[in-house]
Amino acid sequence: MPGAGGGRRESAGARLRRAGFLEVARAESFLADAALARVVVDTDALVVALAPVADPDAALLALVRLAEAVAGRPEEAALRRALATDDDARARLLAVLGASVALGDELVRHPDVLGDVLDDATPLGVDSGAVRAELLRAVGADPSADVPVALVGALTAGGSGEAASSADLASVTDAMRRAYRRRLARIAARDLASPSPEDVMPAVSAALSDLAAAALEAALAIARAGLPGHGAGTRLAVVAMGKCGARELNYVSDVDVIHVAEPVDGGDETVALQDGARLAAALARICAQPSGEPPLWTVDAALRPEGKDGPLVRTVASHRAYYERWAKTWEFQALLKARPVAGDAALGQAYLDAVSPMVWQAVARENFVADAQAMRRRVENHVPAAEADRQVKLGKGGLRDVEFTVQLLQLVHGRTDSSIRAATTLTALDALTDAGYVGRDDRDEMARCYRFLRVLEHRLQLSGLARTHLLPTAETDLRRLARSVGLRAGGADGLLAAWRDTRHVVRTMHERLYYRPLLPAVARLSATEVSLRPEDARARLAAIGYRDPAGAARHIAALTEGVSRRASIQRQLLPVMLGWFAEGADPDAGLLAFRVLSDELGSSHWYLKLLRDSGTAAHRLARLLAGARYLADALARSPESVSWLGDDAELAPPGAERLAIEIDAVLTRSDEVEFATQSVRALRRRELARTGAGEALGLVDVLGAVRAISGVTDVVLASALRIAHHAVRAERGLDGPLADVLVVGMGRLGGHESGYGSDADVQFVHRARAGVDESDAHAYATAVCARLRQLLGEVGPEPSLEVDATLRPEGRNGPLVRSVASFAEYHSRWSLVWEAQALLRARCVAGPEELWDEVAAIVDPIRYPAELSPEKAREVRRIKARVEAERMPRGSDPARNVKLGRGGLADVEWTVQLLQLEHARRVPGLRTTSTLDALDVLAHEGLVEATDAEVLREAWLLASSVRHANVLWSGRADGAGTDVLPAARRDLEGIARLLGRDANDLEETYLRTARRCRAVVDRIFYGA
Incomplete structure (x- = not known):
């Protein structure tokens, strides 16, 4: 019945849409294709198997084409068997077809490659020597020969030393490219079928690098076959740079190389260099020029001395001379990843032995860190604006941010720490973390982001086996990319969100670590200055102004001895901080204070991390400890205050209003007089330290400091008055206060001009509550004022504040507190001119505002007289x-x-x-x-x-x-x-x-x- 058929078609279409197909009608026609029917037993099972792949539509199309290509060939049975009974093989094949149109085309063009995709016998981590042998045998070279030459049999038959014909060279070049792509397909299959692509990414990159190295070796063997005499008098080493050198290559990338040549057994150097240049040029053509098979990649020798203007091949001595005299900062950074990959291995190692020591001394060059940082900015600025938000490699928050960060840390600290001299980014990142140069959390985040970006880069390139680092813009392309990296549920929007988040995390860490002030400071030190060996340290300490170098050396030893992470980070910090302490007037005291503080805080997760990573914290701490004993003591009493030093905003006085809110929360929660009092006094001590640090560092001027100190004193007095009321009521069993009490600020406090050591000059005035006898009110108010002075003035764990009431009427001979009426009577009858002058500073500090209004009405005519006689x-x-x-x-x-x-x-x-x-x-x-x-x-x-x-x-x-x-x-x-x-x-x-x-x-x-x-x-x- 038509209705029933329509229902079945609709059900099939829905099933295909759920599996991720976009072109449902075309998929239905492909599933009914006769060629596919010969290799597919269960189309429903096939649809289910296609659901996880990046692009089910592309995978099904490629599968149909493959079925047609293998028809009648031995591979047809293998394909049928895999699709029917081998779930793992089927998953690998469909993953490849769904993620890479180019590899699908390769399978159709060369069905024999199908076995490499279906076979799971060879893991990703296959021995690089086996891959080398595989490609050398593909070009007819003997893998065990000291100098492999392609077409050995054909050349031997034609006469020793004879150059191969162009046709033979073209044929063997195609054979090498086919062997390369067979191995590439095998790698891609295991990569794309992995449930955790980010976990296998390092192994994939290593396998791709080893494959590229094997291809270079095979290409060199072909190049020898095309040269009369096969370059027998020349030793040539091919040194990989960049990603290939670090064994972290992409699927499609230029392979950066440097060529080194020497004559054999004291032969003619000129001839050796000429033949070496011919071999190097031929090697590049064999890998990249058109032939019967697609090219592999460009062999780029632009990183050689003098770049494209320099000779293609140099001797070891010539390389050494160039790097000693002319090399720029970026060239030493490039050498971090140098690795001999083809040709004469001993010569390649001799090259590394000659140049590697210079890599780790390059940091001593003038402006090394600034030059490296400037280079990164130039790379960013050269990214076209239209591509900036899609550049996975070069843009802000991209792969280069991670790689440059790791490399700069290695170059700066690797001079004295050989444990961090690793070529591979993730390995180097782990080493930097183990040595304390990067925090564990930062390492984990950076590694996670780096793996994600590399997988993204791999999937972009796999689609067409083309060199690209740009996210696509089309919705369907973004969807396919999202599914290929494991973000099937989120689709294009989920991919873009993950991309934005990753970029933000990477950029934030890059800016914090790459521009870490410690780096140029360490780079400016000589090797002796970086050393913390006692004999080196004492000589340096004496030279830069330490009065007791031996004692300082003992502090250094105590801070840095052992293998703990804490000691490792201190070994990074101290060479620089010793110089920063010496900028202060008392470096010995600064180092001692630093040791005391580090003993207290060294095990805290944030302390050493802050000093190592912050833009300013370590330098500021050194300045304070070596130049301000008051602050050294304050920080020792409150070590957590060190955290302020990394943020200017934390060193700005918070203002009396914020402090009042903070202390109100404490007083509201506590009925304990002692605890409340110590909390108030601790707040004053903390804020004096904050203000002092801000002033010492030039962030707060003296006017801002006196006003901040006066403001915190106001808050302390108001809080102490509140506590005193509570204490006196509790002691006397009172339900409420018998009098209101006013604290009048006088002197420097009244003028908002208090200093660090200022007393709180005050006067006290009270007013009886309604219905309270005046004598009872006075006794209550006197008790409150006396308790306030006692709470703030007595010796305790927190610094005291003397509340000085000697400016009150009659001075020490007068009552501590007066009623409003008594205050008015005294000033109307007995006030002297010096008291009028003192009242010029009088202002309300604590107590009811309306009570102050009454007092102000009394004192204003006195301090602002109609005339001064x-x-x-x-x-x-x-x-x-x-x-x-x-x-x-x-x-x-x-x-x-x-x-x-x-x-x-x-x-x-x-x-x-x-x-x-x-x-x-x-x-x-x-x-x-x-x-x-x-x-x-x-x-x-x-x-x-x-x-x-x-x-x-x-x-x-x-x-x-x-x-x-x-x-x-x-x-x-x-x-x-x-x-x-x-x-x-x-x-x-x-x-x-x-x-x-x-x-x-x-x-x-x-x-x-x-x-x-x-x-x-x-x-x-x-x-x-």
């Missing part, structure tokens, strides 16, 4: 003079004291504050607690000349910078020494380096700036 102005000047005379440390040079000395911080601040007292009532912009903000307003309003304001600003910033550098250099956050420009040369050198200056220049600049500042202060403040 001459008597009060004189009192300010008198107090300033008294401070200079009485508070200057005994023996301190006033010219070098950056706080109280002439032209120091106090000079600038008192001058600005006097002008604020005089003018802030009528100039609202002066109502700021910041010295420099007020100074800007004074200049803008014409109350201070712009040039004078600039002198004062410069002096304040420089004095603050010196003060900070003193703390960072010495590691001491308090003491009179932090306020003095050092006279001791070593200390002066230490702070100068932190400030990015020469010691003499810093000293001269500071003294000059202070003198100019003092002149302005004398004129404006003292009216001199």
